[in-house]
Structure formats: structure tokens, C-alpha cells
Amino acid sequence: xxxxxxxxxxxxxxxxxxxxxxxxxxxxxxxxxxxxxxxxxxxxxxxxxxxxxxxxxxxxxxxxxxxxxxxxxxxxxxxxxxxxxxxxxxxxxxxxxxxxxxxxxxxxxxxxxxxxxxxxxxxxxxxxxxxxxxxxxxxxxxxxxxxxxxxxxxxxxxxxxxxxxxxxxxxxxxxxxxxxxxxxxxxxxxxxxxxxxxxxxxxxxxxxxxxxxxxxxxxxxxxxxxxxx
Amino acid sequence: xxxxxxxxxxxxxxxxxxxxxxxxxxxxxxxxxxxxxxxxxxxxxxxxxxxxxxxxxxxxxxxxxxxxxxxxxxxxxxxxxxxxxxxxxxxxxxxxxxxxxxxxx
Numbered sequence: 001x002x003x004x005x006x007x008x009x010x011x012x013x014x015x016x017x018x019x020x021x022x023x024x025x026x027x028x029x030x031x032x033x034x035x036x037x038x039x040x041x042x043x044x045x046x047x048x049x050x051x052x053x054x055x056x057x058x059x060x061x062x063x064x065x066x067x068x069x070x071x072x073x074x075x076x077x078x079x080x081x082x083x084x085x086x087x088x089x090x091x092x093x094x095x096x097x098x099x100x101x102x103x104x105x106x107x108x109x110x111x112x113x114x115x116x117x118x119x120x121x122x123x124x125x126x127x128x129x130x131x132x133x134x135x136x137x138x139x140x141x142x143x144x145x146x147x148x149x150x151x152x153x154x155x156x157x158x159x160x161x162x163x164x165x166x167x168x169x170x171x172x173x174x175x176x177x178x179x180x181x182x183x184x185x186x187x188x189x190x191x192x193x194x195x196x197x198x199x200x201x202x203x204x205x206x207x208x209x210x211x212x213x214x215x216x217x218x219x220x221x222x223x224x225x226x227x228x229x
Numbered sequence: 230x231x232x233x234x235x236x237x238x239x240x241x242x243x244x245x246x247x248x249x250x251x252x253x254x255x256x257x258x259x260x261x262x263x264x265x266x267x268x269x270x271x272x273x274x275x276x277x278x279x280x281x282x283x284x285x286x287x288x289x290x291x292x293x294x295x296x297x298x299x300x301x302x303x304x305x306x307x308x309x310x311x312x313x314x315x316x317x318x319x320x321x322x323x324x325x326x327x328x329x330x331x332x333x334x
Contacts, residue, residue: 041322048318063308066243079242087248089231091274093299104301106275111248126246133247137232144275144303150318151294154325161327 003178008185016182020175027167034164036099037157044153048146055139062132069125081126087111087134091141101156103149108141110134233300235263236279240308244277257285264289268300276300280312 006012070078090109095102113131234244234251241251252263260282267276283290283304294302306312 038326041326045319045322048322052318059306062243066246066308070242082242082245085246085248089248091231093301102297104297104299106301108275129243130246133243137244137247137249140232140277140303140305141275144277144301147303147318148294148297148301150321152297154321155295157325 003181004174006178008182010186013179013182013186016175016179020172020179023167023171023175027164027172030160030164030167033099034157034160037153037160040098041150041153041157044146044150048150051139051142051146055136055143058132058136058139062129062136065125065129065132069123069129072123072125077121078126081117081122085116085130089137098153099156101152103152104145106141106145108138110138232275232277233267234277234279234305235260235267235282236277236305237281237307237309240279240305243308249277254282260285261289268293274300275303277303277305279305279307280315281307284312 004016006016073081088111092107092109094105094107096105097103113134115127117126232244232247232249234241234249235254236244236251237255238253241253245251252267254260254263264278264282264286278286278290290302
């Protein structure tokens with residue numbers, strides 16, 4: 001049992017009760033947020049698997065083609081060709097909001113494949129390299145979107161998890177224990193004062209009785225000694 | 230803005246065929262300079278980096294990722310094949326959700 005270090009008074013008890021209520025509400029909200037985040041991440045997980053598989057395939061193909069093309073045409077020739085290639089890729093980003101986190105969504109408009117170099121001293125492997133890498137780029141765009149989303153959601157989920165745990169295992173039990181403690185102490189005090197009152201009442205009654213008896217005795221016999229304590 | 234890639238000469242050459250602009254870097258220092266410049270210039274785009282570059286700049290990359298600002302990052306494999314075991318996106322999700330608590334080696 002752990003409790004906060006505060007004096008067991010009625011006003012503290014009221015304050016604590018209010019805090020406990022708010023904490024419980026916050027806990028319920030955070031718990032919901034956690035569930036939403038978990039659901040979102042699990043949904044992303046499926047997409048991540050698909051995209052990564054697609055990416056791995058396209059990457060292997062593109063890299064293999066590049067190696068082949070380089071060995072056929074020569075590395076320096078390839079570099080010269082590459083310097084002349086220019087595509088207009090347009091990336092448009094938007095945001096969607098999941099559980100209060102802004103997550104970017106990307107839409108990529110790629111330049112369409114077209115020949116950008118002389119035919120005379122290049123072979124089909126160069127064309128194929130270009131086609132393969134354009135395909136790879138499409139997957140890369142999807143991956144970028146997913147990576148960003150997963151990183152942000154994962155961080156938020158970890159944060160939420162920690163808060164939920166702190167509330168569930170530390171704050172709420174602390175408040176409850178302290179409230180129980182204060183309740184017990186106040187009850188004890190109540191009993192104490194009740195008992196004291198009884199005692200006082202009893203003493204007073206005794207005193208009154210004695211006084212009355214004395215008075216009557218005095219009335220009966222004015223020489224009787226005074227017996228009041 | 231569109232795509233940009235930072236990586237070693239051969240990987241960058243490949244992506245040049247898809248019309249990307251690219252920075253060729255060899256050392257961590259070069260990579261850091263290129264990465265900073267790319268972040269500053271390439272607003273609203275996708276920044277591809279190779280695994281080698283990610284390893285060189287682990288801290289900067291993570292910091293940029295969590296800042297949730299464009300350019301958006303994607304890590305691509307080097308043309309020379311994968312660089313050892315890496316933490317994949319799936320593992321990141323599993324860890325966050327709590328399916329797996331401890332990283333297994």
C-alpha cells in the first residue's frame with residue numbers, strides 16, 4: 001500500500017475525491033486512444049507487408065538490371081547517360097488525423113517513361129534500367145508514406161501506453177489508498193470525539209445530579225457538608 | 230518538389246535513371262551535410278536514403294522522423310545488398326503494440 005503524503009482532513013478528502021474522478025475519466029479516454037492507435041497500427045501492418053514485398057521484388061529486379069546494364073555499356077558511359085535524364089516527379093502531400101495525430105498521406109505523380117538519350121550507342125538494358133527504377137520509385141513513395149505514419153503512430157502509442165500504465169498502476173491506486181486512509185482516520189476521529197462527548201455528558205450529568213442532591217440535602221439540613229466534587 | 234536520394238555512388242547512379250537528383254556521399258560528415266541540406270531544400274518531397282547513410286546518421290534520421298515534417302523519409306537498400314540485420318517496420322509495430330516486448334537478437 002502506498003499513499004500520498006498529505007494530512008487526513010476533510011478538505012483534502014474532498015479534493016482527492018475530485019482528483020480521483022478526473023483521473024478515472026482521463027484513464028478511460030486514454031485507454032480508448034490506445035485502442036484506436038493499436039487498431040490503426042495493425043491495419044498499417046498489413047499494408048506494410050504488401051508494400052515491402054512489392055518493393056523487394058522491384059528492387060531486386062532494378063538493381064540486377066542496373067548491374068547488367070553497367071557491365072554491358074561500361075560504368076562511365078552509364079554515368080554520362082544518367083546525367084542527361086530528367087523526369088518531373090510531383091509529390092503531393094496531405095494530412096489525415098488519427099487520434100489527434102497528423103499523419104501525412106502522399107500522392108505521387110510520376111513522369112511517364114520516355115527515351116531521353118541517343119539510340120546509337122545504348123542498348124535495351126539502359127531502357128530497362130529506366131523502366132525498372134521508375135517502378136521502384138513508385139513503391140518507394142508508398143514506403144515513405146508508410147514509414148512516416150508508422151514512426152509517428154508507434155511513438156504516440158508508446159507515450160499513451162506509458163500514461164495509461166502510470167494512471168492505472170500508480171495514480172489511481174495511490175488516490176484510492178489515500179482516500180481509504182483518510183476515511184479511516186476521519187472515522188476514528190469521529191468515534192473519538194463521540195466518545196469524548198459521551199464522557200463529558202456523563203460527567204456533566206453526574207455533576208448536575210450531585211449538585212441537585214447537595215441542594216436537596218441543604219434544603220433538608222442546612223448544616224450538611226458540601227459534597228460536590 | 231519531388232524525390233531526392235543520398236547514398237553511395239553506385240546506388241545513386243541507379244536512381245539517377247529514374248530522374249532523381251542525388252548526393253553521393255562516402256563519409257558520415259559528407260552524409261550529415263547532404264542530409265541537412267536536403268531537409269532544408271526539399272520541402273514537401275520524398276527523401277530516399279540508403280541503409281548505409283541511415284546507419285551513419287542514426288540520431289539525425291530518427292530526430293527528423295519524429296518531427297513529422299517533410300521531406301518524408303524512406304530507407305532503401307544499398308545496391309551491394311542488405312547491411313546486416315536491421316529493425317524492420319514490422320518489428321517497430323510489434324514492439325509498439327506490445328506483441329513482442331524484448332528485442333530478440
